[in-house]
Amino acid sequence: MKGVDDAFLGVGDKPGLDIWCIMGTNVVPIAKNLHGKFYTGNCYIVLSTSELKRGSRQHNVHYWVGEEAKEEHCVMASDKAFELDAALGSQAVQYREMQGEESDKFLSYFRPCIIPVQGSFSSHWRRSAEECDQTTMFRCEGEHVARVTEVPFSRTSLDHKAAFIVDTPLKIFLFSGCNSSVQTRAKALDVIKYLRENRHSGRCEIGTIEDGKLVGDSDAGEFWNLFGGYAPIPRDVPDAANGELMTTTSKKLFWINKRKLVPMDAHLLDREMLKSDRSYILDCGTEIYLWLGMATLVSERKISVTVLEDYVRSQGRSSIGQTVITTEGHEIADFKLQFQHWPKNVVQKLYEAGREKVAAIFKHQGYDVAEIPEDKPQQSISSNGSLKVWLVDRGSVTLLCTEEQEELYNGDCYIVQYSYVEDGKDYNLFFSWSGQNSVQEDRLASVSLMSSMSDSVKGPAVVGQVSEAREPELFFLVFKSLIIFKGGRSAAYKNSVLQKSNRTEGYQKDGAALFRVQGLRHDCARAVQVDLIASSLNSSHCYILQDGPSFFTWTGSLSSPTEHVILDRMMNKLFPLKQSFLLKEGSEPDHFWKTLEGRSEYSKDKCVKSWPADPRLYTCTFQQCLFKVSAILQITFSATRNHEYSQLVAC
Structure with a gap:
């Protein structure tokens, strides 16, 4: 590409890290075994490539500036980072990272940490042999990523807030401040293991010292002798707000x-x-x-x-x-988040004319294009478990019988328990499900009751709070088929409806109703009662229309044959032994539209299933009376024992 350094051509095709060092007017690639080793006299460019669940690649470009780097090298690093972004199609996000002020995202690329080395990259071979022969002291902070900074080897460098590592030729000491967190201490131990393997070839002792617990501890005696004897550490000065x-x-x-x-x-x-x-x-x-x-x-x-x-x-x-x-x-x-209103990303519509032309070409070649094969959902839990559903009413629960546990009402709240055995161990999933029209009293009670019930079961339990129309696929997988009616049976819901009107709203067996039918697969489907108006229709779905003793099954022009099979199965479940009139979109009789209060416009665009979002994990804390939410980067989940957890977090 014109105007792009040759070192950047062809990069970003595979997930992982690519690192370059600015040396003079050149961009020098850094070998994989030297990733994470940054010299204070240099500037570096770091490209992080990750593959998202939807199949696309995400690029983050960081240019790291050492505290002793020359000004012209800083300018060149900025220019080269821009060239790298251009080589990636101007779709990357660029970050400027200053030594000692690196972002959590940048630090998360390097496990367990980065430890900037004094000098320049050109002298690293000479310095590598000298590192084991000198005593160095590091300050370690951070709960989710380790922030390691080399500090002067002096007692005055110690404080009560952080963990400190003193690396001597024969032994590595860990001093844990009394006000340091458990997570910080764990990160410091990871750093010590890294130093032991990389600087001492695994042949080095480790000593730990607890702040304030020094009596009769040989490690503590050796540690304080390095500083000329023990002396108390001054109290921490409160940080400014x-x-x-x-x-x-x-x-x-x-x-x-x-x-x-x-x-x-x-x-x-x-x-x-x-x-x-x-x-x-x-x-x-x-x-x-x-x-x-x-x-x-x-x-x-x-x-x-x-x-x-x-x-x-x-x-x-x-x-x-x-x-x-x-x-x-x-x-x-x-x-x-800095803006008051930021529009959500809109899923692009399929161009029907182009779709039909492509289909015609494939048909001419002899291919059957009646339906694009659907992705098979991943089997995340055992399908041989047992299901229990409780209705929440007035702060208590009522267990539903087997015939009713797959029939929910959008004015109620329910607790769902799915239990199964795998590899000889018992597993339990608990869901607190809230209908769109449920009342606050029932919603609060359902969460509290679910927590109590999950604590009383044998074996590990995973709990999740879900609401109607935003359920994860895992919720529907525990039901073979699910029907959601309008209305409710709890006393709190009925009182709420009576306060608004003098009649009880909801599904009437002998009345008129419209159900939208959808399914993840042939053995996992749901029917949801929607408003009895024509605008509730969608060409991508199938519907069941009830008008007293008459029934219609309606198939949208963009629905698939698999959905038609699910439609027949749900018709038999909703109205067994009843005959229905099969209607294709565009061939509806007047009686059909009369039941829906007349013809009106409805969506005829293909509903494109959005790609699953990558899981994100956050920690929530209160700092100085402020609620702070921080993302935990580079998270991983077990693919075997903890698959339920990964499913719930991903949702």
């Missing part, structure tokens, strides 16, 4: 106009403020974002990156905070 400071810092939005920054009113940010033919800088205090419009020229983008670097230096924040460069259409979630 950084969280409060950042929340009061106003956001600043600038439009980049010919290398100049034009301030914009950023009191209330809205997505419509961003124009596709412009570039913008958004300063949020701890993070600075550069947003590049889709229609901006490559030359304008390069100028925008230069303006961003100049802005960071002019603010005196070259060594603190983080800068993120993102392109329109590929914004990260943290950037979108």
Whole structure:
């Protein structure tokens, strides 16, 4: 590609890391065995490629700046990161990482940590032999990723908040501050194992020292002798209210106009403020974002990156905070959250004309294109388990009989238990299901009762709270077939309905009703009662219409033969021994439309099943009276024993 360094051609095809070091005017690839080893006198470019569940690849480009790196190398790293983004189709998100201020995302690529080395990459062979012959001291922080910083080998470097590692030629010491968390100590142990294997070839003793517990401990005696004897550590100085400071810092939005920054009113940010033919800088205090419009020229983008670097230096924040460069259409979630209204991604519609032309070509070649084969759902749990369903009513539960446990009402709340045995062990799944029209009293009671019931069972239990129309596939798999009626049977729901009107709303066996029929596969289907109007129809689905003693089964023009089989099965379950009139879309009699209160427009677009989202795990904490949510990166789940957990988290 024109204007792109040859070192970047063909990269990003496989998941994993690619790292380059800036040396003079060249970009030098770093061997895999040296990944994670960064020198303070250099700048690096890191490309992280991950494969999403929907099959596409996601690219993140980071350029890491060492604290002793030359200014011209920093500028070159920024330019080369932009070239790498161009080689990837301008779809990557770029991050500027300063030594000591790296983002959690960047640190999560390297296990267990990164330990910057003094000097430059060109002298690494000489320094590698010297590392084992000197005593070094590190400060370790972080709960989900390890932040390791080399500190002066001195007693004054110690405090009560973090864990400290002292690496000597013969022994590695771990000093755990009394105010350090269990997670931080665990991360520090991982770092010690890494140092032992890589610096001492596994031949090194390890000593642990607990802050405040020093009497009669030989490791503690050796540790304090390194500092000339024991002396108490001063109390930690309370941190300034950084969280409060950042929340009061106003956001600043600038439009980049010919290398100049034009301030914009950023009191209330809205997505419509961003124009596709412009570039913008958004300063949020701890993070600075550069947003590049889709229609901006490559030359304008390069100028925008230069303006961003100049802005960071002019603010005196070259060594603190983080800068993120993102392109329109590929914004990260943290950037979108800065705006009051950000439209959701819209699933593109299929072009029917193109679809029909492609189908005609395949038919001419002799292929049957009546139906595209559907993906078989993964068997995540045993299908030979037992099912129990309880109705929640007035703070208590009523066990439903076998005939009723697959019939739910959208005005009620239920507790579902699915138990099965695998490899001689008992497993239990609990769901608290809330109908769309259920009342708050029943919803709160169902969660509390489910928690109590899950604590009383034998074997591991997984609990999940789901609501109507947002159930995970795992919920439907425990039912062979499920019917959801309108109305409710709980006393709280009936009282709520009576307060609004003098009649009880819901399904009437001898009345009129419309059911939408869907299925994951032939043995796992559901029928949901929808509003009795024509706009409830959709060409992608099949429906059952009841009008007193008369029944119609309606097949949409875009529905598949598999769905037609499911439709017949659900008709037999809903109305056994009843005959129905089969109607194809476009051949409906007047009586059909009369039952639906007349003809009206309904959706005739193909419902494209969205790709499953990649699982995300978050930790929620309160810091200085502020509720903080942080993403845990690089999470993994067991594929055997804990498959239920991965299914629930992914939903």
